[in-house]
Amino acid sequence: MAYVTVRDVQERLGLNICAGDGGLDRKIYKSDISRPGLEMAGFFNFYPADRVQLLGKTELAFFSKLEPEERVDRMEKLCSSITPAIVVAHGVEVPEELLVAANDAQIPVFNTSTATTRFSGMLTNYLEGKLAPMTTMHGVLVDVYGIGVLITGKSGVGKSETALELVKRGHRLVADDLVEIREVSQNVLIGNSPPLIEHMLEIRGVGIIDIMTLFGASAVKSDKRILIVINLELWETDKMYERLGLDEEKMKIMDTELTKLTVPVRPGRNLSVIIEVAAMDYRMKLLGVNAAQNFSDKLTNAINQNPSQNDEEGNE
Numbered sequence: 001m002a003y004v005t006v007r008d009v010q011e012r013l014g015l016n017i018c019a020g021d022g023g024l025d026r027k028i029y030k031s032d033i034s035r036p037g038l039e040m041a042g043f044f045n046f047y048p049a050d051r052v053q054l055l056g057k058t059e060l061a062f063f064s065k066l067e068p069e070e071r072v073d074r075m076e077k078l079c080s081s082i083t084p085a086i087v088v089a090h091g092v093e094v095p096e097e098l099l100v101a102a103n104d105a106q107i108p109v110f111n112t113s114t115a116t117t118r119f120s121g122m123l124t125n126y127l128e129g130k131l132a133p134m135t136t137m138h139g140v141l142v143d144v145y146g147i148g149v150l151i152t153g154k155s156g157v158g159k160s161e162t163a164l165e166l167v168k169r170g171h172r173l174v175a176d177d178l179v180e181i182r183e184v185s186q187n188v189l190i191g192n193s194p195p196l197i198e199h200m201l202e203i204r205g206v207g208i209i210d211i212m213t214l215f216g217a218s219a220v221k222s223d224k225r226i227l228i229v230i231n232l233e234l235w236e237t238d239k240m241y242e243r244l245g246l247d248e249e250k251m252k253i254m255d256t257e258l259t260k261l262t263v264p265v266r267p268g269r270n271l272s273v274i275i276e277v278a279a280m281d282y283r284m285k286l287l288g289v290n291a292a293q294n295f296s297d298k299l300t301n302a303i304n305q306n307p308s309q310n311d312e313e314g315n316e
Contacts, residue, residue, distance in 0.1 A: 002134060
């Protein structure tokens with residue numbers, strides 16, 4: 001099961017720790033966040049203790065009106081053995097009762113000056129990205145004109161060389177050889193590189209090169225939404241390849257279907273330019289412009305407008 005540690009969250013969001021620093025290696029398994037309002041009132045029957053607890057102005061304003069014994073009781077119950085962390089937002093002072101209970105249970109308590117709702121969105125987005133279902137694929141992921149293109153194909157077909165040419169033409173490398181893919185929401189796949197090989201590209205005959213060092217920070221990207229898959233394969237003379245682009249092939253990754261194009265490889269074909277054009281054409285289709293369909297419609301109209309001429313040609 002995927003998880004992130006409390007320490008990861010602290011470093012990513014720049015949180016200040018106030019108590020329970022011995023629990024920074026606690027694991028977070030859920031992206032949902034709890035705002036324990038009812039719990040402050042003493043109702044713990046359905047307390048989601050395994051989530052990050054977020055306290056804002058509203059919860060702590062109510063808490064401040066409780067009797068001293070109730071305040072201690074609430075915070076002791078809030079700091080359960082499975083609670084990963086507690087965050088006090090909006091710059092509100094952390095109650096002393098929470099500090100004591102958190103230190104006893106070794107539950108990390110953080111504070112942040114960020115508004116509660118805004119921080120909730122930031123934390124949720126981060127956790128959803130990290131805890132989303134994940135798979136890995138052999139291929140190269142590049143950002144071409146803002147379109148995430150996953151290049152696949154057998155080993156040695158030229159995926160990395162094509163990616164290098166795309167980088168030289170001003171596009172950005174996301175991952176080479178191995179792509180980690182997360183399904184962060186319905187029909188949304190985000191790809192990134194494993195940390196060990198981030199920014200690296202393997203070129204046979206040359207070796208491993210660091211794209212960021214050679215081409216600068218603008219030549220790489222940490223992650224990208226995958227929109228199309230382009231499969232490179234060696235040209236087969238007997239195989240019929242798509243000529244018009246009307247029949248759209250699909251590829252399923254986890255529960256998401258992506259548009260897939262099969263591009264044959266042979267000497268003389270400029271694969272980087274072909275992929276650039278494929279990305280631009282995909283973007284035009286998103287805007288409602290489908291060149292293949294427009295051509296097909298024009299051809300159909302031309303045939304329908306001259307039926308007698310077609311018949312005469314057929315009789316001849």
